[in-house]
Amino acid sequence: MLISKPRRRIAAALASAVLGLALLTGCGDDVSCGLDQCTVTIARETNASVDVLGVEAKFVSADENTVTLDVAGEQIQLTKGQQAIEAGGLTFSLSSVTPDEIQVEVSR
Template identity: 70%
Template sequence: MNTAAPRIAALFTSAVLGLTLLAGCSSDNVDCGLDQCTVTMERSTSASASVLGVEAKFVSADADTVTLEVAGEQVQLTKGQQAVDVGGLQVSLDSITADQISFQVAR
């Protein structure tokens, strides 16, 4: 009995799954794990990232609050606030500086 074919099929399936997971984050400013990504953006109105299959765009920020558009919905995030559900994803703010923001998106 030849056991090479099932092994090759399993290896191919694992490789495709791995590439699919990595494709969930397609921007240079996105760092992903298995089901969670950290996004770092410049505080500019043109900043955006593709993350876990949705587009996240910077809208505005002040000292404590960031407004983002995630999956077509605007959401306000405050540092220390629990994650907010947006389009089936959990979004939370990590940090705000004078130059950039950092937030997490999780499944």
């Protein structure tokens, strides 16, 4: 059975939409996602955490340039302006540190 061109286009558009939604799964209020990257904002307080792309990231400590996070049970240290670090199947890099919160870029 042949599928007409309009039906193929609709099927392709639907498949693209489903894939896009799958990539955004796990993004909450403190997470802003695009197709291949999320920006995560975490409060600088004890027990603050966020779920991003199915992985939990917990705030551990921070100073003005370095942040320590617990990602999927592994502690990582991010330094502003330094190379990204892989943990929990994702790549993390530090965007900013303020007295109230940290902002981290996360990608697959």
